[in-house]
Amino acid sequence: MLGLQLSIPCVNPNTYRIQPEALELISEAIARKHNVMPLAVIGDALRVAMAEADDAATLKELTDETGMEIEPAVAPTDELREAIAQNYRGYSGSGSDASVTMAPPPLAETAPAEAIAEVPRDAALEHEGAELKLALLEQGHATAEGSAAVNESPPDMVLTNLNTFRIEPEALELIPESIARRYNVIPLAVTRNALRVAMADADDLLTLEALTAWARMRIEPAMAAPGEIQKAIDRNYKAYAEIERQFSATAAPTPPIEEAISSEAIAGAPVVRAMDLLVDEAIKNRASDIHIEPEAEKLRLRYRIDGVLHDIASLPLNAHALLISRLKILANMNIADHHRPQDGQFSVKVRGREVDVRVATIPTAYGEMGVLRILDKSFMALSLGELGFSPGNMEQYENMLKSAYGMILISGPTGSGKTTTLYASVNSLDCKGYNIITIEDPVEYRFKDINQIQVNPRTGLTFAAGLRAVMRHDPDIILVGEIRDPETAEIAVQAALTGHLVLASVHANDAVGSLFRLLDLGVPSFLVSSALIGCVAQRMLRRVCPHCRRLSLAPIEAQLAYHQEMGEERAEFFYGTGCNSCSYTGYLGRIAVFEILRMSDEVRRLVLTGANAGQIRVQARQEGMVSMWHDGMLKVKSGITNPSEVIRNVFSLG
Numbered sequence: 001m002l003g004l005q006l007s008i009p010c011v012n013p014n015t016y017r018i019q020p021e022a023l024e025l026i027s028e029a030i031a032r033k034h035n036v037m038p039l040a041v042i043g044d045a046l047r048v049a050m051a052e053a054d055d056a057a058t059l060k061e062l063t064d065e066t067g068m069e070i071e072p073a074v075a076p077t078d079e080l081r082e083a084i085a086q087n088y089r090g091y092s093g094s095g096s097d098a099s100v101t102m103a104p105p106p107l108a109e110t111a112p113a114e115a116i117a118e119v120p121r122d123a124a125l126e127h128e129g130a131e132l133k134l135a136l137l138e139q140g141h142a143t144a145e146g147s148a149a150v151n152e153s154p155p156d157m158v159l160t161n162l163n164t165f166r167i168e169p170e171a172l173e174l175i176p177e178s179i180a181r182r183y184n185v186i187p188l189a190v191t192r193n194a195l196r197v198a199m200a201d202a203d204d205l206l207t208l209e210a211l212t213a214w215a216r217m218r219i220e221p222a223m224a225a226p227g228e229i230q231k232a233i234d235r236n237y238k239a240y241a242e243i244e245r246q247f248s249a250t251a252a253p254t255p256p257i258e259e260a261i262s263s264e265a266i267a268g269a270p271v272v273r274a275m276d277l278l279v280d281e282a283i284k285n286r287a288s289d290i291h292i293e294p295e296a297e298k299l300r301l302r303y304r305i306d307g308v309l310h311d312i313a314s315l316p317l318n319a320h321a322l323l324i325s326r327l328k329i330l331a332n333m334n335i336a337d338h339h340r341p342q343d344g345q346f347s348v349k350v351r352g353r354e355v356d357v358r359v360a361t362i363p364t365a366y367g368e369m370g371v372l373r374i375l376d377k378s379f380m381a382l383s384l385g386e387l388g389f390s391p392g393n394m395e396q397y398e399n400m401l402k403s404a405y406g407m408i409l410i411s412g413p414t415g416s417g418k419t420t421t422l423y424a425s426v427n428s429l430d431c432k433g434y435n436i437i438t439i440e441d442p443v444e445y446r447f448k449d450i451n452q453i454q455v456n457p458r459t460g461l462t463f464a465a466g467l468r469a470v471m472r473h474d475p476d477i478i479l480v481g482e483i484r485d486p487e488t489a490e491i492a493v494q495a496a497l498t499g500h501l502v503l504a505s506v507h508a509n510d511a512v513g514s515l516f517r518l519l520d521l522g523v524p525s526f527l528v529s530s531a532l533i534g535c536v537a538q539r540m541l542r543r544v545c546p547h548c549r550r551l552s553l554a555p556i557e558a559q560l561a562y563h564q565e566m567g568e569e570r571a572e573f574f575y576g577t578g579c580n581s582c583s584y585t586g587y588l589g590r591i592a593v594f595e596i597l598r599m600s601d602e603v604r605r606l607v608l609t610g611a612n613a614g615q616i617r618v619q620a621r622q623e624g625m626v627s628m629w630h631d632g633m634l635k636v637k638s639g640i641t642n643p644s645e646v647i648r649n650v651f652s653l654g
């Protein structure tokens with residue numbers, strides 16, 4: 001609780017440089033009603049000073065009023081009242097202070113700084129004064145003393161010339177580009193225990209506070225003109241801006257692509273650099289996929305981070321053919337064929353480690369779309385304990401894995417982490433003592449001491465054919481990447497009934513559903529009932545980033561869902577505000593939720609007698625099956641995620 005309170009800044013609304021745009025978003029009536037003062041628009045959020053930052057009702061009303069996320073800051077009640085009177089001057093009928101309603105005297109554009117300093121410090125004037133001060137700074141007219149006088153800063157606060165200042169790369173790494181742009185600041189150097197940061201207003205406490213939180217260091221502000229700062233950001237932060245720049249450099253009419261790109265002239269070309277940056281940034285941001293998507297007017301670039309796509313840049317369309325061609329060269333694909341889907345693979349070395357990238361292209365209405373999947377080996381090698389099993393589920397699943405023979409089905413939609421669970425299960429088995437063989441499409445991770453077979457329909461090596469061949473190699477444990485046809489289902493069930501432990505994934509919505517999937521594939525119910533050990537269904541939820549999480553009012557449907565499932569009324573849950581650690585997504589990593597159907601005698605009997613899914617589900621719950629939905633809400637309760645994530649991933653009409 002203490003940490004949370006500390007993360008909400010305290011402000012003095014009477015010295016804060018209030019943005020006129022912010023003022024327009026909250027009417028005087030509302031401001032007076034709740035005694036709140038809008039301060040600034042920051043990204044999608046409106047920063048509002050209020051007496052109690054955790055006043056959920058007020059926050060909700062302000063959100064409804066403005067349609068924006070409210071970022072609270074704390075201020076004393078009487079200062080808030082004063083600030084409202086000062087700033088909503090035109091509409092204040094009180095007339096208690098005549099001078100307040102007077103228009104500020106006009107300031108000459110070239111007024112010397114000393115003159116400004118003598119002007120009474122009324123809120124609006126201070127605002128204009130600051131603007132003027134900045135204008136002066138930008139024109140290089142202000143002296144160090146002059147700017148200090150306006151600013152009431154210590155006299156040692158001198159204007160930094162960003163054109164000549166050599167910015168330290170270590171300093172740049174402490175503040176990410178998006179934050180630098182959001183607050184218009186640029187880190188300069190690390191000095192003793194502080195980070196020196198150039199900013200337009202060295203008195204902006206909220207910005208200082210935010211920077212301190214990100215850099216986890218004391219911030220030593222240095223003055224610089226805002227225009228200069230922006231240029232310095234462009235110059236010093238590479239990545240997306242750089243990718244865009246590489247393409248604007250090639251804005252000249254595009255030459256015939258095949259010739260231009262397949263030739264050796266490509267070495268050092270902007271497109272090579274851009275593609276390298278795109279992959280490098282993706283890995284830095286924990287992205288699993290990169291999408292290159294042509295649209296009517298632009299080329300859209302997106303990263304999938306923790307399972308969700310995020311826009312990262314849009315490029316002019318002339319970048320499209322170049323990037324796709326570069327991709328095809330890297331992945332050994334046919335560069336001249338634009339009309340058929342293709343796939344390939346390449347490896348890159350990023351920060352000393354080899355990373356495999358799988359590439360697929362497919363023609364769309366606007367041209368070829370490219371998707372790069374980054375195969376993260378560290379994620380593939382997780383142990384069972386790291387997946388997110390609750391203690392009860394873990395015990396049950398481990399018991400299932402101890403069976404000498406029978407079949408365990410893992411189900412869930414694409415991207416629900418089935419492969420990760422299968423791999424973690426294999427990892428937990430004794431690879432030396434048993435003969436373990438896998439049949440996969442594709443082989444995503446290579447194990448030691450395990451024979452892995454890659455399905456290849458072109459050579460007739462289907463799941464079914466592979467499985468048939470495997471049976472002749474005396475396996476103890478067989479992993480079938482996916483059961484999706486009757487033939488594979490039949491052989492897998494036979495294997496399970498003849499002394500083998502079979503692990504397989506199927507496409508099904510929930511645990512009971514995967515049992516019915518086998519029936520749908522034509523396996524008779526008496527075989528299903530005797531071959532199956534259990535069915536596991538799973539989904540992946542994003543974890544709320546622990547570095548930037550704060551209790552926030554959840555959407556009403558999320559509150560209701562939690563209340564209904566947990567019997568506990570609660571309005572606020574952890575949501576991330578976005579920070580360096582989580583690539584500004586508010587989420588960091590994922591955790592699986594599970595639902596395990598154990599084939600008890602009673603469940604087997606129900607399958608044999610042709611019971612429907614509902615009847616089996618009721619029986620399983622009576623025997624202690626925890627639904628994925630409930631497992632998810634338990635993870636909400638323990639603060640790992642929020643109800644919105646559970647709804648997004650687990651909701652079904654079952």
Ligand SMILES: [Zn+2]
Nearest residue numbers: 545548579582
């Ligand atoms: Zn974060």
